[in-house]
Amino acid sequence: MPRVFRVMRKDADDKPTVSPTSLGVRPGIDVDLDAQRNVLVNGKGMSVAPDWRDINVTRIPKRLRPQVPGAGGSNNTFCFRTGTGPFQQGAFSNRLTLEPDSAIHGNVAPAQVAPLANFEADIAATRQDWQEDES
Amino acid sequence: MTTDPKPLTMTPSYRAMVRGTRELHQLIAEGKDDSPEADAIRDATDGPWQALSEVERTRVQSLSEDLYSLAESPTAQSMNPQAQARLVEAFEAKNRGEWDRALDLLRRWRAHIDPSLVNYLRGSIWFEAGDPETAAIFLKLVDPSAALKAATEILQRHKEFSPDAIALAAKIAFQSARLKSETEANLVFEQLEPILKHTITRMEKDDPTAINGSTHVMLLSLLGFVYDFLGKTQAALECYSAALLIDSSNDALYVARGMLLYGSSARSITDFETAIQFGTPLVWPYVMLAHHHLLSGRFEECRRFCEQAIRTGASASVMSEVCEWMAIAQTHLIFPPDFIRASFDRAIQFDPSNLRAKRNLAAFEAANRPVAWETRTASAIRNSGLAEMRYAIAA
Numbered sequence: 001m002p003r004v005f006r007v008m009r010k011d012a013d014d015k016p017t018v019s020p021t022s023l024g025v026r027p028g029i030d031v032d033l034d035a036q037r038n039v040l041v042n043g044k045g046m047s048v049a050p051d052w053r054d055i056n057v058t059r060i061p062k063r064l065r066p067q068v069p070g071a072g073g074s075n076n077t078f079c080f081r082t083g084t085g086p087f088q089q090g091a092f093s094n095r096l097t098l099e100p101d102s103a104i105h106g107n108v109a110p111a112q113v114a115p116l117a118n119f120e121a122d123i124a125a126t127r128q129d130w131q132e133d134e135s
Numbered sequence: 136m137t138t139d140p141k142p143l144t145m146t147p148s149y150r151a152m153v154r155g156t157r158e159l160h161q162l163i164a165e166g167k168d169d170s171p172e173a174d175a176i177r178d179a180t181d182g183p184w185q186a187l188s189e190v191e192r193t194r195v196q197s198l199s200e201d202l203y204s205l206a207e208s209p210t211a212q213s214m215n216p217q218a219q220a221r222l223v224e225a226f227e228a229k230n231r232g233e234w235d236r237a238l239d240l241l242r243r244w245r246a247h248i249d250p251s252l253v254n255y256l257r258g259s260i261w262f263e264a265g266d267p268e269t270a271a272i273f274l275k276l277v278d279p280s281a282a283l284k285a286a287t288e289i290l291q292r293h294k295e296f297s298p299d300a301i302a303l304a305a306k307i308a309f310q311s312a313r314l315k316s317e318t319e320a321n322l323v324f325e326q327l328e329p330i331l332k333h334t335i336t337r338m339e340k341d342d343p344t345a346i347n348g349s350t351h352v353m354l355l356s357l358l359g360f361v362y363d364f365l366g367k368t369q370a371a372l373e374c375y376s377a378a379l380l381i382d383s384s385n386d387a388l389y390v391a392r393g394m395l396l397y398g399s400s401a402r403s404i405t406d407f408e409t410a411i412q413f414g415t416p417l418v419w420p421y422v423m424l425a426h427h428h429l430l431s432g433r434f435e436e437c438r439r440f441c442e443q444a445i446r447t448g449a450s451a452s453v454m455s456e457v458c459e460w461m462a463i464a465q466t467h468l469i470f471p472p473d474f475i476r477a478s479f480d481r482a483i484q485f486d487p488s489n490l491r492a493k494r495n496l497a498a499f500e501a502a503n504r505p506v507a508w509e510t511r512t513a514s515a516i517r518n519s520g521l522a523e524m525r526y527a528i529a530a
Contacts, residue, residue, distance in 0.1 A: 021174065056184040057196050058159050058177045070199030072159050074169040105185050
């Protein structure tokens with residue numbers, strides 16, 4: 001699995017919160033749907049980066065300003081990491097792929113057209129793999 | 136001579152990111168950094184962030200740090216020689232158009248510098264770099280008395296400072312005179328005159344290839360304004376002409392020289408026309424040319440310049456007089472009476488104390504042509520115009 005980072009909220013067990021703006025996607029914004037509410041395979045998906053320092057500075061939690069000047073994200077969010085492989089196009093986990101669109105950004109997308117609920121469930125299934133990493 | 140500073144190149148992504156950063160900090164200041172509005176800004180800046188160059192990202196991050204600093208009070212430390220040298224370095228970097236470096240120096244040494252001076256400089260840098268919206272955030276926090284105190288210190292020990300620093304300090308001192316009585320203001324100008332003269336001489340004696348053109352022009356312009364205020368018109372004209380030899384496309388200098396010459400030399404007309412050719416944002420060339428053509432009986436030209444002046448905007452009294460000239464020109468151009476009345480009415484609305492406009496309207500209404508219009512002379516227009524525009528041009 002490629003090594004990726006994402007800023008998310010977390011639950012009491014220190015794992016990311018499953019929600020459209022945390023570990024999940026916002027239909028119509030992060031992913032496009034067809035008339036049957038299937039997620040299209042068009043490179044869109046859940047936003048991730050190869051390093052938390054590459055993430056939009058307005059999302060990186062403010063407490064990390066010493067490491068990333070100007071960080072403007074909420075301190076109620078955290079940088080999470082999963083995977084160990086290179087940041088390149090390929091399998092991410094079951095039925096999910098990583099689709100990089102630049103050297104510093106990519107999307108976790110469905111490997112094939114899938115109902116939104118299934119795609120969300122596949123993303124949620126990675127929850128235990130994520131760990132907080134702000135080093 | 137060094138090249139003039141260039142504003143930053145701003146791509147749509149960069150603009151969106153800077154706007155988002157400003158808006159996010161506004162929400163952070165209101166304690167709403169964990170709100171849906173803040174998340175909407177984060178969503179809107181994801182795309183732009185990815186499109187930024189490394190330099191632009193660093194600039195956005197630095198701006199964010201500077202915006203944080205507005206709410207944080209660093210432990211104030213006294214100005215020491217090292218900090219003073221860095222402050223001068225920041226002035227010089229600003230005047231060379233090295234915006235990022237100037238801002239970086241201020242960021243690193245701000246604990247040693249008066250906060251008002253830091254904000255004034257940050258605002259000036261962003262303004263000159265072509266971002267007035269960001270500049271406004273810093274400039275609105277400037278405490279004029281603190282900025283003036285710092286400027287006064289520099290001017291008192293001007294021989295120790297670079298021409299760039301002196302030019303900036305002199306500009307602050309010059310603008311401070313706006314709020315003073317005439318006697319107090321004259322005192323400021325009398326103090327500035329020898330400092331500016333000495334600095335210009337010092338600058339011109341040094342290596343001419345190392346002269347910063349924009350600083351040289353700023354010093355000459357300020358000296359010209361000072362001379363003008365002190366009634367030394369010929370000396371002021373020489374300063375403006377010398378500055379124009381260095382920067383021949385400086386519209387404000389053409390306007391300043393044209394104003395002094397209006398009514399006494401035809402050169403004033405070409406100066407105003409040149410300022411317009413250079414796209415001046417100042418209203419005065421339009422006002423003065425409208426008046427010139429009115430007195431010369433070229434009413435169509437007068438009408439056109441009146442329209443330009445009205446579009447550009449000016450103080451209520453100037454707008455009133457321009458509308459009055461418009462009405463007079465329209466009368467001579469045989470416009471329908473309703474148009475002419477509307478122009479007079481507008482003149483009176485702009486300035487109800489404009490009794491001359493009321494008398495001219497009455498004369499028009501009772502007209503057995505030709506109407507004997509009342510208008511002010513060139514010297515009267517020049518004097519009232521000068522009184523309004525000096526500080527604006529020096530700003």
